[in-house]
Amino acid sequence: MALKLEKVVQGITPVSMEWRQKARTYLDKLAIPRGSLGELLNLAEQLAAIRETLEPSVRHKAVVTMAGDHGVVAEGVSAFPPEVTPQMVANFVAGGAAINVLAEVAGARVYVVDMGVAADLTDLVAAGKILSYKVDYGTRNMAKGPAMSREQAVQALEAGIDVAEKLIREGVELLATGDMGIGNTTPSSAILAAFSGLPAEEVTGRGTGISDEVLKNKVRVIQKALEINKPDPKDPVDVLAKVGGFEIGGIAGVILGAAYHKIPVVVDGFISSAGALLAKKLAPASVDYMIAAHQSMEYGHRHMLRELGLQPLLNLNLRLGEGTGGALAMNIVESAAQVIRKMLTFEDAGVTPDAPRGE
Numbered sequence: 001m002a003l004k005l006e007k008v009v010q011g012i013t014p015v016s017m018e019w020r021q022k023a024r025t026y027l028d029k030l031a032i033p034r035g036s037l038g039e040l041l042n043l044a045e046q047l048a049a050i051r052e053t054l055e056p057s058v059r060h061k062a063v064v065t066m067a068g069d070h071g072v073v074a075e076g077v078s079a080f081p082p083e084v085t086p087q088m089v090a091n092f093v094a095g096g097a098a099i100n101v102l103a104e105v106a107g108a109r110v111y112v113v114d115m116g117v118a119a120d121l122t123d124l125v126a127a128g129k130i131l132s133y134k135v136d137y138g139t140r141n142m143a144k145g146p147a148m149s150r151e152q153a154v155q156a157l158e159a160g161i162d163v164a165e166k167l168i169r170e171g172v173e174l175l176a177t178g179d180m181g182i183g184n185t186t187p188s189s190a191i192l193a194a195f196s197g198l199p200a201e202e203v204t205g206r207g208t209g210i211s212d213e214v215l216k217n218k219v220r221v222i223q224k225a226l227e228i229n230k231p232d233p234k235d236p237v238d239v240l241a242k243v244g245g246f247e248i249g250g251i252a253g254v255i256l257g258a259a260y261h262k263i264p265v266v267v268d269g270f271i272s273s274a275g276a277l278l279a280k281k282l283a284p285a286s287v288d289y290m291i292a293a294h295q296s297m298e299y300g301h302r303h304m305l306r307e308l309g310l311q312p313l314l315n316l317n318l319r320l321g322e323g324t325g326g327a328l329a330m331n332i333v334e335s336a337a338q339v340i341r342k343m344l345t346f347e348d349a350g351v352t353p354d355a356p357r358g359e
Helices: 001-013 017-027 041-053 070-073 083-096 099-108 122-127 148-170 185-196 212-230 236-243 246-260 270-282 283-289 300-307 324-342
Strands: 063-070 108-116 172-181 266-268 290-292
Touching: 001 041, 001 148, 001 270, 017 083, 017 324, 041 185, 041 324, 063 083, 063 246, 063 266, 063 324, 070 108, 070 185, 070 212, 083 122, 083 148, 083 172, 099 324, 108 148, 108 246, 108 290, 148 172, 148 185, 148 246, 148 270, 172 246, 172 270, 172 300, 172 324, 185 212, 185 236, 185 270, 185 290, 212 236, 236 246, 236 270, 246 266, 246 283, 266 270, 266 300, 266 324, 270 283, 270 290, 283 290, 290 300
Parallel strands: 063 108, 063 172, 172 266, 266 290
Antiparallel strands: none
């Protein structure tokens, strides 16, 4: 394990239980019936404990959309050709994609990162439109061998850490993960199967909307990739190298970087959750800093959420990626922060607190 990755992984500590209790005690004094804001109060407690303050701020928000291509697309696992990945990157830059619209509503900036797009994007990099941490021009075909070398897997993880650290230095208080990469539900399903031991057919969905025949082929391809590469579930870097993607490694790195710097991170859908699984396997305490945005329509996502032990904030039948669910959930996270920051207690409001009633 490279020095930066090792330092970050070893430096991630669980969220303070003392601050959790302090936040819970304070929230119980708010001028509402105890627990009446439900999960919003649990989220407020988590934010307060992560930031170790009863006035957590998440005003400065950023969505990190990691982009990369996948050699396994050659096996016919996607409804779209790989050239769509750079075309969508251009759409992000132009501000015309779903993530641009939803991030604007949330008051978040979108940062597009080239982790491994199979196209030359140097013009966009030179113009300052995207960040480049390109590991390679797409992964190799995991149905024929490892998707990447172990060194490339570490490079992808450390790139994500670097991106998180860059944005946190610039004042970002809440991060959300996003993805763009034709074919990337295939490695995401393979990562889930490798870690969970579940059969490929139980963790594989239709991605961008493939037919029954293509879905059967996709399951076969994932089974073949797992059989050929034999990823070691006890070695998350090996799993990423054997059946992962550059953008998935980058997402895992962003989550690790956020956890190391004690910044909450909203995990988007299926692909982002594959990155979150890698992060959790590398540093189990990193899950304390994660907020699950939503439950995706992608079939295996519920298994991923179960593996992570996270409850999603939303269930809107989303299956787009890009960070769209993360952007939508940011509004709820902001609401939770404002509840603990701004609401008055019973005492401050001059309201008689709720108490057990006699006969």
